[in-house]
Amino acid sequence: MREHDLLGADGTRLRGWHTESDGPAVLLCPGLGTVPEAWPALLLPGSGVRVLSWYHRGTMGSARPDDPSRITLDDHVSDALAVLAAAGVDRCVVVGWSAGVMVAAELALRHPERVSGLLLAAGVPGDLFGGVLGVLGIPAAVRRYLAIGGARAVRAAGPLVDAVLHRVPATRLTAAVLQRSGFMLPGADPDDVAKALRRFLAHDWRWYVTLALALADVPEADLTGVTCPVTVLAGRYDLVADPKRAVAAVAGLPQARTRVVPTSHFLPLEAPQVIVDELGLLVDRVRVVERARADVLTRDSRRRP
Template identity: 75%
Template structure:
């Protein structure tokens, strides 16, 4: 895997990354502030695909935009297109995880000619805060008020939150504890979890929550116009993206494949081989469709 810089449409410098594996290209729309370590099987040569991705504006080496309001869903979609163009990719399968599901779905709706297939993992394509805590049975209006309020509080207390989280020692023991917290579940390699947590906790948390709140008003989209093959992987015990709401938008698509996998929100870490298998199956469906259209 290697990283490099590129310019977004509005001039913002983005840090992109790509794997050197052989195989068809895949654009990965990342979870908010996540990184390659979150996809331990996808970045291996055995994945069978060449992955291109990037870090969100203001995170992990990407610059914040000169205009701080340029962090809308449209801006993230434009960044995805910039990453594809930089890699010389005209059309490919697009994956998304968590917030990346919103970006991947919107990319397919706005630029259908650039997307040959969609794999949406552990995320909702709209109404981001409405999907949090759904598996706990809390009424939707209540949980949305709670989660929006918590996000705004974290943003207000950002420097204090940084002081705490940046000092937490992350090791294998902590990773195992997290895997038994309910927020995450056992299944992932604790060393992979530790590597991911170590980088994740170092975010500027005021900016991180600002990015999330900028997507709070995005409604659940109508996906009926999508014609490419679609696979949705929902996480059964996901406290961040309600699995029912994750699969609901794709239910209108006659060609969509949906699965509910017994993991937490961190499906790429807890079921990495399932992700690779489903991606290979999606690639096969895409190939069959494109052959039929010739």
């Protein structure tokens, strides 16, 4: 994995990253503030794809925008396009995880010519806080109120949260404790969890929660306009993104494949091979669909006088 700098449409300096594996380019819309180490299988040379991604504004080397309000869904979609432009990629499969599902879905709706396929993992396409604690059966209005209230409390206590979390050691022991907390499950390799945790804990937590709250009012998107092949992976025990909502979002799409995996929200860490396998299947489906569309266009052009 290599990092590089690029500019967003508004001039904000972004830190991008990419792998150098052989295979078609895939744009990864990351979970909020997450790092490449959260996708251990996609970093391997045998992943079958070349991953393009970036760090959100104000995190992991990406600069905060001069206008602090430029952290909306529009801005994240614009940054995704900037990553594609910097890599010289016109059209590719797009993957989203967690809050990145919102970005990937919106990119497909606004710019269908840039997205040949979608893989949406452990996330919902809008109403970010409405999916929290859905697996516990808590009414949607109540859990949204609790989630937003909790986020605002963390933002208010930002310096204290930083003082605590920045001192937590990211070790196999820490990973093991987290994997038995219910928030995460034991399926992931503790070394992979520790690697991802080490950088994640170093966030400026006031800014991190500010990024999340900037997406709080984004309504759930209607995906019926998406025509490319779609795969949805949902974690059965996901406390952050309600798996029922994740699957229901694509229920009306003719080319949607859904799979519920026995994981928590951290599906890329707990089921890395599922990510690679499903992404490979999606790339194959996209190849077939793109070839069929090209054949139709060729036949139509021959019929024209």
